[in-house]
Amino acid sequence: MAALRKTFRINKKDFIHAGEASISVKNLLKSLHVDTKLIRCVSVCGYEGEMNVVMHGGEGILSVEIDREKVILEISDDGPGIENIDLAMQEGFSTATEEQREMGFGAGMGLPNMKRNSDHMTVESEKEKGTQIRMSFSMADEKGE
Amino acid sequence: MDDAKKAFCYVHVDEELCGGCLHDVKACPTRAIRMKEGRPVIWEGRCIGCGECIRLCPAGAVKAATSELESVNEDQISVALVSPVLYSQFPGTMPKEVLTGLRQVGFRHTVDMSYFLEMFQCAAEEFIVRNRKTGEFPFPLISPVCPVVVRLIAVLFPSLLPHILPIMRPVALMVREVKRQISLKYKGKEDSVTLYYINPCPTKMDSDRMTFHHERPYIDRALGINDVYAELTRQLEKPGKPDHPDIFDYKPTENSLIWGISGGEIIDMHIRRTLAVSGLEETIAYLEKIELGLFRDVEYIEFRTCPEGCVGGTLTAVDKYLAKNIIRKTFRKGDIGRRVSRDNIHQLYEEGRFSAKSSLAKLAVTFGVRNTPLSIEDLMKIDELLEQIHGMDCAVCGAPDCRTFAEDVIRGKASLGDCLVLQARGMKRDA
Numbered sequence: 001m002a003a004l005r006k007t008f009r010i011n012k013k014d015f016i017h018a019g020e021a022s023i024s025v026k027n028l029l030k031s032l033h034v035d036t037k038l039i040r041c042v043s044v045c046g047y048e049g050e051m052n053v054v055m056h057g058g059e060g061i062l063s064v065e066i067d068r069e070k071v072i073l074e075i076s077d078d079g080p081g082i083e084n085i086d087l088a089m090q091e092g093f094s095t096a097t098e099e100q101r102e103m104g105f106g107a108g109m110g111l112p113n114m115k116r117n118s119d120h121m122t123v124e125s126e127k128e129k130g131t132q133i134r135m136s137f138s139m140a141d142e143k144g145e
Numbered sequence: 146m147d148d149a150k151k152a153f154c155y156v157h158v159d160e161e162l163c164g165g166c167l168h169d170v171k172a173c174p175t176r177a178i179r180m181k182e183g184r185p186v187i188w189e190g191r192c193i194g195c196g197e198c199i200r201l202c203p204a205g206a207v208k209a210a211t212s213e214l215e216s217v218n219e220d221q222i223s224v225a226l227v228s229p230v231l232y233s234q235f236p237g238t239m240p241k242e243v244l245t246g247l248r249q250v251g252f253r254h255t256v257d258m259s260y261f262l263e264m265f266q267c268a269a270e271e272f273i274v275r276n277r278k279t280g281e282f283p284f285p286l287i288s289p290v291c292p293v294v295v296r297l298i299a300v301l302f303p304s305l306l307p308h309i310l311p312i313m314r315p316v317a318l319m320v321r322e323v324k325r326q327i328s329l330k331y332k333g334k335e336d337s338v339t340l341y342y343i344n345p346c347p348t349k350m351d352s353d354r355m356t357f358h359h360e361r362p363y364i365d366r367a368l369g370i371n372d373v374y375a376e377l378t379r380q381l382e383k384p385g386k387p388d389h390p391d392i393f394d395y396k397p398t399e400n401s402l403i404w405g406i407s408g409g410e411i412i413d414m415h416i417r418r419t420l421a422v423s424g425l426e427e428t429i430a431y432l433e434k435i436e437l438g439l440f441r442d443v444e445y446i447e448f449r450t451c452p453e454g455c456v457g458g459t460l461t462a463v464d465k466y467l468a469k470n471i472i473r474k475t476f477r478k479g480d481i482g483r484r485v486s487r488d489n490i491h492q493l494y495e496e497g498r499f500s501a502k503s504s505l506a507k508l509a510v511t512f513g514v515r516n517t518p519l520s521i522e523d524l525m526k527i528d529e530l531l532e533q534i535h536g537m538d539c540a541v542c543g544a545p546d547c548r549t550f551a552e553d554v555i556r557g558k559a560s561l562g563d564c565l566v567l568q569a570r571g572m573k574r575d576a
Contacts, residue, residue, distance in 0.1 A: 002521050004528075023433050031552075033518030036304035044438035066521060113438070 003067040004028070010053045010060035010077070018054040021062040022046030025073070028066065038137055041117040042071055045135050048110045049075035055100055056080065057131060069139050073118075076132040082125040089115065089123070154210055155194030158185050161568070162206035167540045169207055175300050179553070180543035182194055190407040193296035193512070194347045195450050196459030197425055208461055209347035212366035214373055217251040224327070225252040226319055228344040228396060229259060230405040230455045231370055232475065233468040238381055239475065240397035246380040248391065250373065251339070256393040259401030260485065261319040267490040268312050270415050274442055274482035277553040285420075285435060285443040286310045289501065290410060291455075292346065294428060294448040299512035302432045306509050311446070311502045316342065318499070320364055323393060330392060340365045343373055345458025347449070353484030398484065404470050407454035410447040421447040423454050519555065527551040536566040548556035 006028070008021035028042045029090045046062060053060035057079030065072040088095075089111050096106020115121050118135035125131040163363075165183040177191035178198065184199075185207075198207045217223045226245050232240045244255040276282050287308045289295055298305050313321075320340065327338050341364070342348070379480035403409035407423035420443050422431050428448045434440060444568035451457035456468040463471075493499065519527075530551040537547075542563040553559035561567060 002525065004521050004524050006528075018439055019434065022437055027346075027434075028438060028524060030301075031516075031519045031524065032521065040304050040436065043436050047437035047439075066524075068521065 001067050001069070003065050005063065005065050007061055007063040009136050010050050010057075010062055010075075012057070012059050013054060015054060018050050019047050022050055023054060025062075028064070029071070032066070034071075034139065038071070040137065042137055044117050045114045045137075046073055046075075048114050049073070049133055049135075050103060052110050052131075052133075053077045053079065055096060055105060068130060071137040071139070072137045073137070076130060076133065078130040081127040081129055082123070082131055085123050085126065154187060154189045155192050156196070156198060156207050156209055157189065158187070159206045159208060160184060164204045164206070166203060167543075167545075168203060169534065170543065171540055171545045172197045172201045173545065174297065174429060176545050176549050178545075179559075180540075191300060191516075193269060194295055195293045195297070195425055196347045197383045199459045200349065209369055211348055211369045211372055211460070212341070212378060214250070214368060216255065216366070217341070220339040222254075222331060222334070223339050224254045224256060224393070225315070226256050226323065226340060226342045227258060228316075228342070228370075228405075228455070229257070229262070229401040230458060230461065230468075231343055231373075232402060233396065233405050233456055233472045234370060234461065234463045235378075235381060236471045236474070237465075240402070241429045242381065242494045243377070244391070246377050247343075247373070249380040249383075250376050253282070254320060254391050254393050256323055256391075257395045257397045257401070258315055258393040259397045260317050261322070262404055263398065263485040264318055264490060265315040265412070265499075266414060267485050267487060267525040268494055269310055269445070271414050271434045271491065271494050272310060272312055272499075277444075279453045282311070283308055283441075285440045285446045288410060288433075288445065288447045289314050289505075290447070291449045291451075293450040294309055295505075295508065296512055297391065297428070297450065298432065299435075299509055303509065304312045304438060306433065306505065309505055312506055313504075316344075316364075317501075324563055326433045341368055341574060342366070343368045343370060345370050345455050345461045347459055357533060370458070371460050371462045374462035396484075402476050405456045406534060407473055408447065409448050409454060411445065412444070416445055418442060418444045418542055419446065420450075421454075423449040423457070424452045427452045517556075523544070523555050526555055530554060530561075534564055534566055536564070537562060539565065540564045 008024060010021060011017065013099045022043050025046050026039055029039045029042060050062060053075060057077030060075060060077035063074045087093055092108040094106045094108035100106045111123070114133065114135060119138050121133065121135045123131065123133050163184060165180065167180060169185055170178045170180050171442065174195060174197065175193055177188045178185050199209055211313070223433065225246070227244065231269065232243050235243055240257065244257060247255045272285060276286070285308065287294065287298070287305065287310065289310050289312065295309060298309060328335055331338060344367065358492045393497065403412060408421035409423065411419040411421055422428055428450050442448070449455060451459065453465045453469060457465040461468065527548070531547055534547050534551065540546065542550050544559065545555055550559060554561055
């Protein structure tokens with residue numbers, strides 16, 4: 001099955017351009033006339049992922065794979081890694097700095113939001129090596145939201 | 146261009162003035178313009194009437210499709226519905242005098258919109274407060290007042306359609322009331338009444354009515370503020386104007402004057418978490434962000450695609466910063482507060498008299514899926530083409546950027562031979 005693959009760079013601490021990769025993915029899905037709810041879910045997850053990299057990670061990559069049945073979003077970085085993934089998955093848990101909170105980020109909803117908006121999500125992380133998040137979204141319209 | 150054709154577009158091009166530059170092609174937010182054989186071709190189904198091409202055309206060749214002021218004198222009973230932005234064009238002149246001036250220009254009646262802006266504001270507040278409890282509509286809710294924003298969402302951000310506040314726009318509330326009053330006063334002669342809307346936006350005329358608004362009831366004709374400016378100025382300069390009160394005498398309020406400036410809609414709203422954004426580029430950037438899930442803690446966003454708000458409208462006559470200044474000065478002279486009775490509004494609200502749900506749904510269909518979807522294979526081919534072209538969005542092919550050009554090629558609307566970069570590299574035509 002034909003699959004479209006694309007990768008986008010996420011730059012360290014680049015708050016100005018954070019979100020642009022997700023916007024590109026969003027536009028691809030729009031030109032395919034994918035269901036708007038699915039576009040919304042993929043966009044939200046992509047953006048949360050991008051922000052995580054910009055805030056905590058080092059350099060990162062967002063890659064997307066689209067075929068007729070699903071969208072797979074993968075966000076990886078070479079940052080400090082997540083110490084306790086189970087803890088990080090809890091709503092409200094955040095390691096954001098005061099400064100980041102002042103900017104309106106770091107509510108501890110990033111990963112839980114990604115989990116809620118994707119059909120399947122895996123998080124792999126190793127301390128000092130980086131984090132890799134993989135989310136899949138089914139094209140069939142059976143999402144909860 | 147013949148009149149019939151003109152009538153279906155928001156804008157049209159005066160071919161004699163057009164110098165064949167690419168400003169409009171590049172400026173169009175929905176990528177609706179292509180340069181074909183040195184002349185811009187507008188894909189009207191995708192045109193949302195933002196007026197950006199009118200603004201940027203250096204030759205003044207792109208024009209808004211509005212009616213002619215001369216026709217006023219041919220009408221039996223002409224009624225001017227006035228956007229408060231009109232008042233901001235005349236320094237030192239109070240709104241009442243502007244309306245009198247319009248009647249001297251030839252309108253039988255003049256109606257000020259202020260009262261209906263207040264009505265809208267009350268209904269909007271009511272909706273937002275209720276929505277806090279029901280959560281029926283997603284926050285942030287988006288103001289439906291700027292018609293370009295509503296169409297922009299329908300064309301480029303369809304997933305945000307549920308965010309548009311489903312309350313009838315002030316102009317529609319005004320037309321409904323005016324039509325009611327007309328049928329009382331001119332019983333049996335309703336057909337000889339022509340409703341004109343004087344406003345700062347490009348307007349599209351359908352065969353027999355205006356589709357500038359997505360909701361009923363319809364207006365018959367639209368005039369740009371710049372269409373009436375010269376004649377109105379002449380009238381206002383005449384000394385000793387007699388002033389007879391009009392049957393549609395709704396006094397303009399301070400609140401309405403400020404609506405012309407970005408932020409004017411929300412400043413007096415009893416809602417705390419609001420934002421006002423103006424300018425086309427900024428509006429698009431914020432809509433992108435809302436689609437990414439941001440601003441969920443904001444309850445209401447006022448968008449205006451014109452810079453600084455409606456005073457920056459494409460069809461205004463006076464500079465937007467001057468107009469802002471005029472508003473601030475007039476604003477200080479006036480002393481009228483809100484007059485709408487909240488209880489009355491609640492009553493009407495309960496009766497569903499403000500709901501615009503069905504008209505928004507209709508709009509989504511009209512402006513929605515105008516483009517056939519691309520397939521995953523198409524997108525892959527577009528990527529291959531882009532790699533081949535490796536251009537710099539020069540737009541000489543007539544498309545605004547390389548990606549759009551590649552998409553046009555895939556859709557069979559352009560030929561690879563149109564690309565100068567490929568030609569320069571010795572590619573064969575129609576490769």
